[in-house]
Amino acid sequence: MSEYILIVKDLMIRIGGREIVKGISLEVPRNTVFAIMGPSGSGKSTLLRAINRLLDLYEDVRIEGKIYVNGIDVYSPTTDPLEVRRMVGMVFQIPNPLPHLSIYENVALGPKMNRIARNKKELDEIVRWALEKAYLWDEVKDRLHAPAAKLSGGQQQRLCIARALAMKPKLLLMDEPTSNLDPVATSKIEELMIELKKDITIVLVTHNPYQAARVSDYVTFIYDGRVIETGRTGEVFTRPRHELTEKYITGRMG
Numbered sequence: 001m002s003e004y005i006l007i008v009k010d011l012m013i014r015i016g017g018r019e020i021v022k023g024i025s026l027e028v029p030r031n032t033v034f035a036i037m038g039p040s041g042s043g044k045s046t047l048l049r050a051i052n053r054l055l056d057l058y059e060d061v062r063i064e065g066k067i068y069v070n071g072i073d074v075y076s077p078t079t080d081p082l083e084v085r086r087m088v089g090m091v092f093q094i095p096n097p098l099p100h101l102s103i104y105e106n107v108a109l110g111p112k113m114n115r116i117a118r119n120k121k122e123l124d125e126i127v128r129w130a131l132e133k134a135y136l137w138d139e140v141k142d143r144l145h146a147p148a149a150k151l152s153g154g155q156q157q158r159l160c161i162a163r164a165l166a167m168k169p170k171l172l173l174m175d176e177p178t179s180n181l182d183p184v185a186t187s188k189i190e191e192l193m194i195e196l197k198k199d200i201t202i203v204l205v206t207h208n209p210y211q212a213a214r215v216s217d218y219v220t221f222i223y224d225g226r227v228i229e230t231g232r233t234g235e236v237f238t239r240p241r242h243e244l245t246e247k248y249i250t251g252r253m254g
């Protein structure tokens with residue numbers, strides 16, 4: 001088993017004839033939080049969407065290079081995109097629970113449809129496990145059948161994390177998961193990421209360098225579709241090797 005859960009090699013992505021990712025390579029060690037930071041429009045979300053094959057849903061996309069998740073070649077013709085999405089969970093910038101479904105159903109739906117649970121008892125156990133892992137159980141255990149829309153923004157985001165975890169992913173991609181949350185809700189999710197890496201690996205896209213510094217073990221700085229530098233977070237923040245990285249982390253980039 002490779003020490004890397006995710007390997008990206010010479011990735012190039014064109015959308016509508018425009019080159020957005022221009023040759024990115026990354027190696028993400030298991031059981032870490034790996035942050036991808038960079039200014040708006042640098043290609044962070046596009047890179048993330050390539051990893052779990054969400055880009056398949058877009059028109060006119062060309063992808064070159066390789067992505068391996070847990071040793072599986074994500075774009076091999078024999079790889080099933082649904083299998084990739086089962087292995088790779090995703091949490092988006094805006095919490096997107098199914099608002100009219102209950103808290104319970106939001107978490108139970110994936111395991112039910114993918115036959116991860118064989119009966120009601122197993123399903124109940126997965127729902128409870130996932131809600132506990134997402135630090136939400138205590139707040140919702142007495143109202144599991146209330147609609148998800150009744151939860152606060154921070155709770156809805158933790159519900160989305162629970163929904164992803166219920167599928168038992170190997171890798172969790174988080175695309176600016178706290179940018180719509182207040183500081184209290186944000187710090188809860190940051191604590192959660194640090195706890196979750198005991199079991200899985202997290203790739204976190206953020207345009208907040210402070211967040212990358214607080215939660216990540218490794219960080220990569222992306223600018224205009226290219227990796228400027230990658231390293232252990234402590235090192236990149238104390239001794240950036242590239243002037244652009246220094247500008248970005250000190251807030252001097254326009």
Ligand SMILES: Nc1ncnc2c1ncn2[C@@H]1O[C@H](COP(=O)(O)OP(=O)(O)OP(=O)(O)O)[C@@H](O)[C@H]1O
Pocket residue numbers: 015016020038039040041042043044045046047058207
């Ligand atoms: N479906 C699409 N069709 C055309 N262009 C796209 C598409 N998706 C992204 N782009 C373009 O690709 C570039 C990179 O976008 P992307 O969302 O990956 O950047 P980002 O670094 O995540 O930015 P932000 O921090 O603002 O989310 C942008 O110029 C964007 O307009």
